[in-house]
Amino acid sequence: MDSINYYNKNSKDFYNRTINVDMQELYKKFLEYIPIQSRILDAGCGVGRDSKFFLSKRYDVISIDGSSEMVKMASAFLGKNVEQMLFQEVNFSNEFDAIWANASLLHIPYENLREVIQRFHKALLPSGILYASFKYGTSMRQVGERFFFDMDEANIEPYLKGSFQLLEIWKSADTCSKVAPSPDRSWLHFIARRL
Numbered sequence: 001m002d003s004i005n006y007y008n009k010n011s012k013d014f015y016n017r018t019i020n021v022d023m024q025e026l027y028k029k030f031l032e033y034i035p036i037q038s039r040i041l042d043a044g045c046g047v048g049r050d051s052k053f054f055l056s057k058r059y060d061v062i063s064i065d066g067s068s069e070m071v072k073m074a075s076a077f078l079g080k081n082v083e084q085m086l087f088q089e090v091n092f093s094n095e096f097d098a099i100w101a102n103a104s105l106l107h108i109p110y111e112n113l114r115e116v117i118q119r120f121h122k123a124l125l126p127s128g129i130l131y132a133s134f135k136y137g138t139s140m141r142q143v144g145e146r147f148f149f150d151m152d153e154a155n156i157e158p159y160l161k162g163s164f165q166l167l168e169i170w171k172s173a174d175t176c177s178k179v180a181p182s183p184d185r186s187w188l189h190f191i192a193r194r195l
Contacts, residue, residue: 003107003146007046007067018047021176023102026131026189027053030100033129033167033191038097041123043090044104045082048074054100055080064090087116092123099124101132103187106148110140113149113159121163124194130164136171136186143180151188164192 027050034040037058042051045063047070054061055078063078064085065071074082087108099120108116120130135141137150153169160166169190174182 004066006145007065008069009145012073018049018176021049023050023053026102026133029168030098030129030131030191031057033193034098039095041092041096041099043087043099043101043120045074046070046104048077048082050100050102051078051082062096087119088112090116090119090123094122094125096124096128098129099131101130103133105132106134106150107146108149109147110149117159117163121194126194128194129167130192130194131190133187133189135174135177135180135182136184136188137182141180141183146180148180148182150182153188156188156190160190160192163195165195167191167193 037060039060039062040054042054042061042063045051045065048063051061051063051074063074063082065074065082066084066086068084071082071084087105105113105116124130134151135148136152138152138155139150141148141150156169157166169188172187172189174185174187
């Protein structure tokens with residue numbers, strides 16, 4: 001189940017749909033947990049919107065994405081190299097104060113998610129922060145060429161158990177997704193600290 005081809009084929013449309021989404025509330029919540037000038041891994045950076053914001057605030061940002069077209073677009077947008085990398089290839093060790101995985105882990109099959117979260121755990125410094133968001137729900141859905149593995153509060157906890165302490169978990173209305181909203185048009189967000 002590979003959603004990457006969708007992003008390779010629809011990168012310009014995705015850019016137009018996402019580049020101007022207002023993320024200020026999420027940025028504020030996330031940055032409350034990390035020191036100024038921290039090192040952030042933007043995991044699944046897409047077109048580079050969030051990386052650009054963090055760079056503008058003087059954070060040290062490493063951006064990765066699995067889609068070759070997104071990598072090209074984000075590299076041009078950011079004026080810096082973005083690395084093409086699947087989450088299953090992440091092999092950093094004790095390098096980041098925080099990982100930002102906004103609307104990117106939602107394409108990882110449930111059976112692979114624990115491994116990816118363990119890789120993120122290894123990539124973080126002790127007490128490092130992980131933010132992630134999923135479409136809200138409890139099941140796998142196919143929308144066009146993409147597969148979504150929805151999450152709710154109860155379903156995410158086993159994936160974090162023993163590796164992360166959940167600091168905040170919340171649901172928000174999905175006001176932007178026109179193409180693949182969750183069944184009840186909501187997002188699940190969480191912030192967790194590496195144990």
